[in-house]
Amino acid sequence: MTASLTNVEVDYRGRGRVLGPVDLAIGEGEIIALVGPSGCGKSTAMRLLAGLEQPTRGVVQRQAGRGETSLVFQAATLAPWLSAAANVALPLELSGLDRRTARDRASEALARVGLSGVDASRPAQLSGGMAMRVSLARALVTKPRLLLLDEPFAALDEITRRTLADDVLTLWAELKPAILFVTHNVEEAVYMASRVVVMTAGPGAIAGEVAIEAPLPRPAGFRVTETFRADAETVSALLAKGMERAA
Amino acid sequence: MKSLTALAIPLVFIAILLAVWEAVCRLSGVPAYLLPPPSAIGASLVEGWPLLLSSAWNTLFTALTALIVASLLASGLALLTALSPVLERAIQPVAVTLQVTPVIAVAPLVIIWAGLDHPERAVVVLATIVAFFPIFSGAVTGLKAADPDLTRLFDLYGAGRLQKLLRLRLPSAVPFLLEGHKVAAGLAVIGAVIGEFVAGSGGAQGLAWRILEAGNRLQTARMFAALFVLAVMAALLHALLQLAERRALVWWRGR
Known part of the structure; x- marks a missing residue:
């Protein structure tokens, strides 16, 4: 196990609960995509795993050694x-x-x-x-050992973000860190992750998760396969369900 | 061509203004002590040039000395406030109170403290007080202006307080410090002039003293000439600092 959140909740003064309860385990060398609506606490979960924030309740297990956890933000x-x-x-x-x-x-x-x-x-x-x-x-x-990517490609054009997604997968194949990345893009999540975790609207909880069976790194044509489309639809359906539950 | 036109427009405007001024003085017969014609001011400028130049150097030297002292004091104090929130809470109200107190009201006290025989010291102190605040507030703001995500990365990588100060907060403060120094340079000249006026003695032989002296003798053309030199000096200093700021920002940003 590289890192985990166990029954974690985060309350902000004046805003009430912003995350949780959440259970999430990140295995060695695993790539997990965290998707969910804006404000569901995805970035808060990232900051917990980076040690930049403490949970109000629950336990965070993380790679606390110098340089063992790295973080990439939406902006460079x-x-x-x-x-x-x-x-x-x-x-x-x-x-x-x-x-x-x-x-x-x-x-x-x-x-x-x-x-x-x-x-x-x-x-x-x-x-x-x-x-x-x-x-x-x-x-x-x-x-x-753990690479946290907080919407790293959101500010980039489509071609650049696809190239970078491939580059991340190539780098992952070389170094094999566990990766947790936050994205709003369902296709990107399915293309890059071995597991997509879907969150409900804030305060975010886990709505469900979808294991992406295709081996990593993915072949160039993976985005046009039936498996890819089916997985993307499952994730989209879970996302919609998560939104309904919040509404 | 465009830049030539941009330069020509104000020059033509100034030429017209001077011509109208000259004509009004000659035709209306207004006494020269009330409003001297530009030609008389020009003559006074040529005649008094060596004295005006040395006086301008005195004022400029005072302003630059004040700027250096203010820079050291303000940056040092801002650094102290950055290192300790307790010090920040202690220093900030004193600094703000001093800032809102008109410098002219403090001047008599400064003159007594500096020693009545040393008005030049009092002038430097007064100009320093005026130049202090833009640098101090720029530095304090700049030291808090580091990118929050970059700050998070420094935390993640286990940076200590000193590492964060030297490698993140200080470099982040550079644009604010440059802006503060640019504003402070202009204010240092104003402070030096106010100081010379208040000192009101031949001990501070700057341009303000020349203006006072000429005023006392009703040599209005000489007053205008000194005023002209003062304005040109301040404008040149401002332009120089603007250029320095632009260059330094290019170095800071890398383009």
Whole structure:
């Protein structure tokens, strides 16, 4: 088990319950897509697993060692004053690794996400897709056991997001971290995940989950198969049910 | 071509204004001590140029000294408030109270403290007080302006308080600090002029003193000439700082 939420609830002062009760277990090397309507607490669940928030009730088990959990946000969230390599090296340097080794490993991580030769570029000089790859490289540079992706492709165009989804799967095949990613896009969830967990509207609870049987990484034509369509419909139906329950 | 037109329009407007001013003075016979014609102001400018230039340098030197002192004090205090919420709560009200107190009301006290024989010190202190706040409030705001998600990442990667300050909060504050310094530079000149006026003695030989001196002697053309030099100096300083801010932002953002 890489991480888990057990009977977890989160209350915010003035807003009442925003999440839970939720039970979610993330196995070694598993890719889980978390889908649900806006405000259902998906990002809160992410922050709990990252240790950035504490639950009001319940137990969170997570990878708490330095660099063992990484996080990628919807925006690339790069420091504009640092080069791409310096941004990627940041987690290593913060953990005390010497600058030269950190930069070397950052260059390798950038090359792994297909960005050789941009080490010295600043975020403002990169396209949205490239900046997101830098963000991905930063998340992977520590070789995390759990990678949390909070709507990482939401701000990108369709072609870029599909390419990046494939890249994430290729990187996963190399490093095999467990991945939990939040998305609003049902097709993206079915394409990338080994398991899709559907949440109800806020306060979010688990409405159900769908195991995607096709082996990872998926072949190029997976999006047009009957299995893909059937799984996407099941997830959509669960999502609709979750919304009804909230209404 | 477009930029030439943009430059020509205000120049033509100023030329027309000066021509009308000159004509009104000559035709109406208004006394020169009341409203001197531009030609008399020009002559006074040429005649008093060496003295005006050295006075301008005095005022500029005072303003720049005040800017440096204010920068060090304001940035240092802002850093302290960033390190400790208790210090922030202690310093903020004092800073705000000082800010809303008119500097001219504090001036007599500063002159006494600086020593009546050293009006130039009082002028620097007064200009520093005026220049302090834009830098302080810019720095305080900037130190709190780090991207919340980037801050979360620093937390996730186990960054300590000092690491966060040096590697996240300080760099995030750079645009705010630059803006604060740009505003403060203009205010330092104003502060220096106010200080010289209040000091009201030949000990502070800046442009404001030249204006006072010429006013006392009813040399209105000389007053205008000093005023002109002061305005040009302030405009040049502002332009210089704007350029520096733009360059520094390009360096900060990488383009």
